[in-house]
Each structure stands twice: as C-alpha cells, then as structure tokens.
Amino acid sequence: MNAQGKAFKYGANVDTDVIIPARYLNTADPTELAAHCMEDIDKSFVERVKPGDMIVAGPNFGCGSSREHAPVAIKASGVSCVIAPSFARIFYRNAINMGLAIMECPEAAEAINDGDELVVDFDSGVIKNLTSGSSYQAEPFPEFIKKIIEADGLVGYISKK
Amino acid sequence: MSMTMTQKILAAHAGLEQVNPGQLIEAKLDLVLGNDVTTPPAIKVFEETGAADVFDKSKVALVPDHFTPNKDIKSAEHCAMMRTFAKRFDIDNYYEQGEAEMGIEHVVLPENGLVMPGYAIIGADSHTCTYGALGAFATGVGSTDLACAMAAGQTWFRVPEAINFKLSGQLKPGVTGKDLILHIIGMIGVDGALYQSMEFTGSGVANLPMSDRLTICNMAIEAGGKNGIFPVDQITLDYLKVFAPERYERGDYTVFSADEDASYIRTIEIDLASVPLTVAFPHLPENAKAIGTFGRVDIDQVVIGSCTNGRMEDMRLAADYLKGRKVSKGLRLIVIPGSQRVYRECLREGLIEIFVDAGAVVSAPTCGPCLGGHMGILAAGERCVATTNRNFVGRMGHPKSEVYLAGVPVACASAVKGYVAGPDELL
Numbered sequence A: 001m002n003a004q005g006k007a008f009k010y011g012a013n014v015d016t017d018v019i020i021p022a023r024y025l026n027t028a029d030p031t032e033l034a035a036h037c038m039e040d041i042d043k044s045f046v047e048r049v050k051p052g053d054m055i056v057a058g059p060n061f062g063c064g065s066s067r068e069h070a071p072v073a074i075k076a077s078g079v080s081c082v083i084a085p086s087f088a089r090i091f092y093r094n095a096i097n098m099g100l101a102i103m104e105c106p107e108a109a110e111a112i113n114d115g116d117e118l119v120v121d122f123d124s125g126v127i128k129n130l131t132s133g134s135s136y137q138a139e140p141f142p143e144f145i146k147k148i149i150e151a152d153g154l155v156g157y158i159s160k161k
Numbered sequence B: 001m002s003m004t005m006t007q008k009i010l011a012a013h014a015g016l017e018q019v020n021p022g023q024l025i026e027a028k029l030d031l032v033l034g035n036d037v038t039t040p041p042a043i044k045v046f047e048e049t050g051a052a053d054v055f056d057k058s059k060v061a062l063v064p065d066h067f068t069p070n071k072d073i074k075s076a077e078h079c080a081m082m083r084t085f086a087k088r089f090d091i092d093n094y095y096e097q098g099e100a101e102m103g104i105e106h107v108v109l110p111e112n113g114l115v116m117p118g119y120a121i122i123g124a125d126s127h128t129c130t131y132g133a134l135g136a137f138a139t140g141v142g143s144t145d146l147a148c149a150m151a152a153g154q155t156w157f158r159v160p161e162a163i164n165f166k167l168s169g170q171l172k173p174g175v176t177g178k179d180l181i182l183h184i185i186g187m188i189g190v191d192g193a194l195y196q197s198m199e200f201t202g203s204g205v206a207n208l209p210m211s212d213r214l215t216i217c218n219m220a221i222e223a224g225g226k227n228g229i230f231p232v233d234q235i236t237l238d239y240l241k242v243f244a245p246e247r248y249e250r251g252d253y254t255v256f257s258a259d260e261d262a263s264y265i266r267t268i269e270i271d272l273a274s275v276p277l278t279v280a281f282p283h284l285p286e287n288a289k290a291i292g293t294f295g296r297v298d299i300d301q302v303v304i305g306s307c308t309n310g311r312m313e314d315m316r317l318a319a320d321y322l323k324g325r326k327v328s329k330g331l332r333l334i335v336i337p338g339s340q341r342v343y344r345e346c347l348r349e350g351l352i353e354i355f356v357d358a359g360a361v362v363s364a365p366t367c368g369p370c371l372g373g374h375m376g377i378l379a380a381g382e383r384c385v386a387t388t389n390r391n392f393v394g395r396m397g398h399p400k401s402e403v404y405l406a407g408v409p410v411a412c413a414s415a416v417k418g419y420v421a422g423p424d425e426l427l
C-alpha cells in the first residue's frame, strides 16, 4: 500500500475547528465538508489540493472536538495521509475508524517543506521525500489498522469480517 | 503491579485483575452518549452494522443541544433524524427541547442522575470527560465509536498512563475551578496530558465543590487528556443524594481509589491558594495569563454559560457580581443557563431578573455561541470573554474574531467594565 503526493505544511496544534469549522457541521456530507476543509487556516487549500497530496504538521494534530467530520473532510478533499509528530487522541481514533491514514514521525514532520513531493509506504512505514532525497522511518501500522484503512474504515472492516 | 483510579475502573470493565499502560482492552460500558452533531452520522453507521436494536435503551443518552432550538433547516433535519431514532428504539434518556430535564449534555447527564462513581462512559463529544468529577471513567470518542457502542455496549481502549495533580490548600475568594484548570493548561500546554489521565488527588480536593470539579474535568481534553478524574468523597455522595437518589439508594455505584503506590508518569503539586484569576488569550486554552499581568483589552461581548460554567453555582455567582450593576454601554452580555432545571431554579431565585436588569440577554439552554453555532456569533475583529472552554480560531464566529476564556467572576467584571477585568475592579 503506497501513496504519493505533495506536502501541505502546517504548524503545531492544528485543531478540528480549523480543519472543519463548526459553522459547517450542520451537514455530514463528505463532499460538502471537503469544500470547507482547512479554510480558516489556509483559504486556498481546497483549490490547490490534489488526490494523493499529504498534510504535514506539527505536534498534537487534530486537537479539539470529537467531530469525525474532521478526518472525513480531510479524506474527502483527496488527502492520502497526514504526517505529524503526534496526534490528538480522539482524532487519532477517528482517523483510523474513517480510513484516513496517519503517520507519527517527528523527523519527517520537522524536515519536510511545503510543496515537497512525498511517497509513503504504509507496509514498511518509510516516508520518502523525492524533492530532498531524504527518507524517514515511521512506525508501520499494525496489521488490523492496515486492514481498516484498506477497507475504507471501521465499518467496512467489520462488515467484511 | 499497582494501578491508578482510571486503570482500576478500566480493569473492572474489561473483566481483568490487572491492566497496564499501553495495553489494548475491550471494556463494557455503563453509558453511551450522543448529541445532535455526532448522532446523525452515527445513526448511518449503526444502520450499516446491521444491529437490530441498541444494546440497552436505558444506557443510551441522546441530547439535542448544539444547534437547538434548531437554527436552520439542516439542523432541524439532523435533530429530526435523532428524534426518530430515539423513538424507534424507545431510548429512555432522550431529552426534547423544553422538557424538564433537557439542556446541554454535560450539564444534564449528572443532574439527571445518569453518571455514577465507577461507571465507564463514552460520548461522541470531546467534553464527555466532564463526568470524571463524579469518580467515573469518561472519555470522548467519534461517531463511528458511538454507533458501534450503541450496538454492542462495549468498545476498545488503550489503557492510559496518568499525571497526578496533587492539590493542597484552598482557592482564594473569587478564584474558581475554572481559573485552576486554565492555570494548569497554561502550565502543561494543550498536549501536556496527551493520551493520559489527569487524576486529581491530595487534601485540597475536599475544598473543591462538585461544580468546580465538573468544570475542571470538563477541560481535561483541552490539555489533550483522555480523561480527568476526582476521588469519591463526601462531596460526591452528597451530590448523588440530591441528583441520583434512586441509584444512590440502590447502591448502583462503585468507589474505586488509586493504590497508595500507584505509578504516575509525573506528579504536579499545586497549592490552591497560589492559583491566580486566569484568562486564556486567543487562540489556544494554554495561553493563560493572570489578571493584572496584561494591558487593557477592550471587548464587545461576554458569554456566561456552556457545559463548563452553565450550572446553578455559576448562575448564582454571576448574579452576585451583576446584582445592581449594568453592563458596559455597547457591550452584549449573553447568559445561558445550562439546563432547564438550572433555568427554572434561576427563575425561582430571581436571578433572571437580576441578569435582565443588568442588561443581559438570557437564552434557553443551548450550546449556541460556545461552538459558533448561533445565539451570539462574532463579527471580524470582535472580542468576547466567555466562560466556555475553547478559544480556537473561528470558534465563536468569524476567523478574525477573538475569544478570551475565563471564569464567571472575570466574565462578569469584564461585562461591567467593557474590557477584560478582574472582580476587584468592581469594588
């Protein structure tokens, strides 16, 4: 399982209120949510993001509310993976349950620059930066988490079983 | 090996003698909660799981509070979906607008006697951690977790490590539990307790009333914590006698306490008398500053309410400070009792009149402005002092607006003065 795309770089403590502002929470439709993804932190994100692109951010990504709308919006915007040194715990849980790949890797999160071209190998946990030529080792997913992400989330995983 | 209070509750619900930090366990649940934002997506998932019924209709609580009374067609449809689901499965703890027991989820669940010591509770709302005040394990999850828990009555957890907050002494007059938790988040940061329990211990606990404990545990998530938890003592039992008399009589609770030699990842000692009146500046709860250490910050609005500070004690405190005073000209003060019970009690005690005389708008119980939903949204450049729990960018409206988090005394003083002020300035 691989993903490739450009890095969108953000700082520490990116919270769920900027990932998807509460004023849009009166819908649960992924496409509608994706249309407002990251808009309070980066107005042009939605126009620039392409399928496969990745979000690279500082520690405690996804802090704040328990809204599953946050990983849903990110995933529906086309993002293939979020890389950060650490994730807020409810976001971590929700991302996996929704089938959004996330990787904890402080070195990669630090070194990668905005716009770098990345390849992530989920089986080995290796993150390659094609722009700089460096690569980084993240903890690979345990088997059951890989299966959840491949099944497009917890529900797909459970109904497959 | 010895265990913390949280670890003991988790072990008991997993049917295990012993659990260790980092261990993944499956635990039975005593209460599962959803609101009008998180339940509609959960209902879709619930259908997908193919479950024929909820695991126990007396252990599910569904509370419409975020966008209620419905602010637009979409929120009305969300609430309708939840109402239909509640009717279909005859959910015991569904609280319709206007009903005697309705209000903001984390205000009404303890008030309605649904939270007992030793319970394991999940809610699809991050501030579910509030219930740790009563000696329960309670944590926030997402809608998919809610759906699966409604179907199965259990969920998976990673057993957390804990930070021991050892409290001593007593808060100074005018300083509240809100100041304490803002002070703590200022100390350890918004990820200071990431994946961990915040366990409050020490002789100072006896000096914190239940309303302060609820406020403190409410904001554990603002430090990244998995849960906050207080030991069970006479204050807890007295609370249960009033708010959960039946379950209390039946003995439907378990008192867990941390082992003497429980191991904590760190211990932080706090003398409560040293806690200053504290305000969290935009745009993170960790930007805590003591009153008197910053210059004049003019404000446009003050909100008193939310699951953090919308309880009866908060309303009485607000009335103490607002009685016979007027809000600063041009400033909007919005007061939102957290539940219908609190609202009725405010009426009975004459507090609503005090608020209105002071120049406040008093609303029906709702989350409303706390999440930038409705009932007090900020325009670009506007500033608000709020007794709520989050001051992220855009939390109460326009991304260029600002929220300053504070306790009730600071909120009242700021409303009267027109700038961020401590209660001393009212004298």
Ligand code: SF4
Residues within 6 Å of the ligand: B065, B066, B104, B105, B106, B125, B127, B306, B307, B308, B366, B367, B370, B371, B388, B389
């Ligand atoms: S009052 Fe605010 S923090 Fe509390 S449940 Fe409502 S929206 Fe969430």
